[in-house]
Amino acid sequence: MQIILKAILSVTASIVFLAAGGISAQPNNTYIRILPIGDSITWGYGSTSGNGYRLNLRKLLAGSNVTYHGHYRSGTMANNNNEGYSGKLIAEIETYVRGNGTLAEGPNIILLLAGTNDINIDHKSTTAPEGLDSLIDLVTTSCDDAAVIVSEIIPIGGVEQEARVQIYNAAISRIVAMRTGSAGGGKPILVLNMSDYVIAADLGDGLHPTDEGYQKMADGWLDGIKQVVKKGWLNANISDSVSVTSDGSTTAVLSISGEPATQISLGLNIEAELGRSVLAFVVVMGLGSVL
Numbered sequence: 614m615q616i617i618l619k620a621i622l623s624v625t626a627s628i629v630f631l632a633a634g635g636i637s638a639q640p641n642n643t644y645i646r647i648l649p650i651g652d653s654i655t656w657g658y659g660s661t662s663g664n665g666y667r668l669n670l671r672k673l674l675a676g677s678n679v680t681y682h683g684h685y686r687s688g689t690m691a692n693n694n695n696e697g698y699s700g701k702l703i704a705e706i707e708t709y710v711r712g713n714g715t716l717a718e719g720p721n722i723i724l725l726l727a728g729t730n731d732i733n734i735d736h737k738s739t740t741a742p743e744g745l746d747s748l749i750d751l752v753t754t755s756c757d758d759a760a761v762i763v764s765e766i767i768p769i770g771g772v773e774q775e776a777r778v779q780i781y782n783a784a785i786s787r788i789v790a791m792r793t794g795s796a797g798g799g800k801p802i803l804v805l806n807m808s809d810y811v812i813a814a815d816l817g818d819g820l821h822p823t824d825e826g827y828q829k830m831a832d833g834w835l836d837g838i839k840q841v842v843k844k845g846w847l848n849a850n851i852s853d854s855v856s857v858t859s860d861g862s863t864t865a866v867l868s869i870s871g872e873p874a875t876q877i878s879l880g881l882n883i884e885a886e887l888g889r890s891v892l893a894f895v896v897v898m899g900l901g902s903v904l
């Protein structure tokens with residue numbers, strides 16, 4: 614193990630993420646390209662501005678260089694792009710996302726929340742997990758530079774629907790676990806339990822959040838993005854945004870408002886030299902903190 618670790622260290626640059634805006638001389642060096650994929654909740658239906666969670670999340674990420682991607686434009690915000698297919702089932706979302714070509718826009722973070730329409734319709738609910746399984750395959754194979762945050766669906770008003778929500782959400786961790794860890798190829802995917810943030814009382818119409826609910830969703834996504842950074846999964850697009858110093862170490866800047874001004878040292882491989890697999894190996898072996 615020691616030898617392997619040394620080998621990794623010798624080719625691994627140490628990347629320092631500085632949290633908190635304004636403290637670095639290299640502002641906005643980490644380019645965060647977010648592709649939000651889902652249904653009307655991603656589109657922002659039910660929010661007064663039409664921005665849904667997206668503007669709130671952008672504000673929480675103030676100080677970082679963030680762009681949203683996707684062929685839809687919805688909401689009053691400037692860069693209001695998304696892939697939020699209102700009323701669509703997971704299988705339809707998969708077809709449209711593939712058809713509209715937005716996976717080629719090079720996101721490094723994908724926010725995926727799909728299944729509410731399937732689960733809301735009783736006879737469609739049983740195939741929802743396999744639909745999500747297939748959609749996750751599509752995004753991970755098309756966007757191998759991206760970390761994928763798969764959100765459990767938010768509550769649905771109605772006792773029967775809510776029971777189906779629980780079953781579907783429990784399946785999501787199993788679907789993701791098949792792709793992560795040493796057995797699953799170490800894919801950078803994490804599950805976010807959005808019910809820790811949004812509760813049934815935050816729904817305006819039994820399906821879509823109110824403005825307050827969308828703010829809570831943004832809080833949830835931010836926590837997910839912080840986890841992605843801590844795991845070293847944010848592809849900082851090194852050639853564009855990272856300066857290499859004479860000792861070979863590199864510095865990337867990620868500013869997340871509300872964070873204390875602490876430094877998190879992460880082992881992050883230089884992709885061109887090593888590929889993601891070594892990073893995945895390091896994370897899987899639990900050596901991230903050693904680096």
Ligand SMILES: *[C@@H]1O[C@H](CO)[C@@H](O)[C@H](O)[C@H]1NC(C)=O
Nearest residue numbers: 640641643644678679853854
């Ligand atoms: C954001 O990053 C991209 C890619 O590195 C760069 O082209 C763009 O100028 C940056 N924008 C800002 C405001 O720094």
Ligand SMILES: *[C@@H]1O[C@H](CO)[C@@H](O)[C@H](O)[C@H]1NC(C)=O
Nearest residue numbers: 634635636640641676677868
């Ligand atoms: C990043 O750029 C934005 C404008 O695009 C600016 O408002 C913000 O202060 C910058 N962040 C830092 C840390 O300098």
Ligand SMILES: *[C@@H]1O[C@H](CO)[C@@H](O)[C@H](O)[C@H]1NC(C)=O
Nearest residue numbers: 684685708709710711712713
């Ligand atoms: C692209 O998205 C639109 C909705 O904006 C949808 O109607 C269309 O079928 C999609 N295109 C493809 C080729 O999937």
Ligand SMILES: *[C@@H]1O[C@H](CO)[C@@H](O)[C@H](O)[C@H]1NC(C)=O
Nearest residue numbers: 765782783806807808809810
């Ligand atoms: C998600 O969180 C809620 C409340 O915080 C909990 O009731 C639910 O069981 C969790 N879901 C899963 C799949 O663990």
Ligand SMILES: *[C@@H]1O[C@H](CO)[C@@H](O)[C@H](O)[C@H]1NC(C)=O
Nearest residue numbers: 719758848850851852853884
């Ligand atoms: C970095 O981003 C640019 C577009 O801004 C893209 O063309 C390039 O392929 C990206 N490189 C990596 C390593 O992701």
